[in-house]
Amino acid sequence: MTENSPLSFFSKSSIECPVCEAQFYKEELKTGRGRLNAGDITIELRRLYVPTQKYGAVYPLIYTLIVCPSCFFSVYPQDFTRVTDTNKQKLADETDKRAESIRRIFEDLDYQEPRTLKEGAASYFFALMCYDSFTKEAAPTIKQGISALRAAWLFSDLHRNFPLENYDYVSQLFYRKAAFFYNLAVEYEQTGRENMVQAGNLGPDLDKNYGYDGVLYLSAYLEYTHGSKEDDTKRAQALQNAKRTVARIFGMGRASKEKPTILLENAKDLHVTMGEEVERLTGKENP
Secondary structure (H helix, E strand, O other): OOOOOOOEEEOOOOEEOOOOOOEEOOEEEOOOOOOOOEEEEOOOOOEEEOOEOOOEOOOHHHHOOEEOOOOOOEEOHHHOOOOOHHHHHHHHHOHHHHHHHHOOOOOOOOOOOOOOHHHHHHHHHHHHHHHHHOOHHHOHHHHHHHHHHHHHHHHHHHHHHOOOOOHHHHHHHHHHHHHHHHHHHHHHHHHOOOOHHHHOOOOOOOOOOOHHHHHHHHHHHHHHHHOOOOOHHHHHHHHHHHHHHHHOOOOOOHHHHOOOHHHHHHHHHHHHHHHHHHHHHHOOOOO
């Protein structure tokens, strides 16, 4: 185990991977002493952090998932001990698949050293794969959506740091995955197939839980920004559905007034923007 860094520390006691039974030390972000200098919140509800002279750029998201350095099993902390005999075998069988898939993006990763953006982005890539093996009790679909969105963010950060490595292309792939999983999660919630409450914090970032309304907003936003544009008729119908989804956030009554201002304003702006796009696609005025 390496020495702790100025930004993170490793647990004093090792933990055992529930999939491959390897022993490793969990890394966590240190807090306090001005490490996190909060900046703006983006239209995607991501909290930005301003680099400081002492610590430089800090990316809290890279420390969220527990990742086994040996088999790349990667999940949110509440699911680390939820591995059953059934999904343990499947997760173990796909160890090589996880390792081989990430090599297309990164040649080497080391979760026994302090994480960098690369390990952070890869951790969400692994989580997307691992949650395929979890049952509905873990609310895996929305966790895949959140993981895909965070991966898109971190690959965008990597692109800013390494503009010649094509990380912007990878980021766009994860945005499209996020659009798919967010919309699927909303569908599963509405049909009773999965319950998002069981996921815990719905983020999408770490500083604030925007809850189910945040999921509705992002499912509509991601459909607008990264949904399929190949067929105008299908695109218009998808945006109509997304409009109805986002309209539920700022409905009439007291409840809407108690919701975060940034979420309400973003939802209203998105509703208008999607309506204009539907009009352009159909040539008809859209209410």
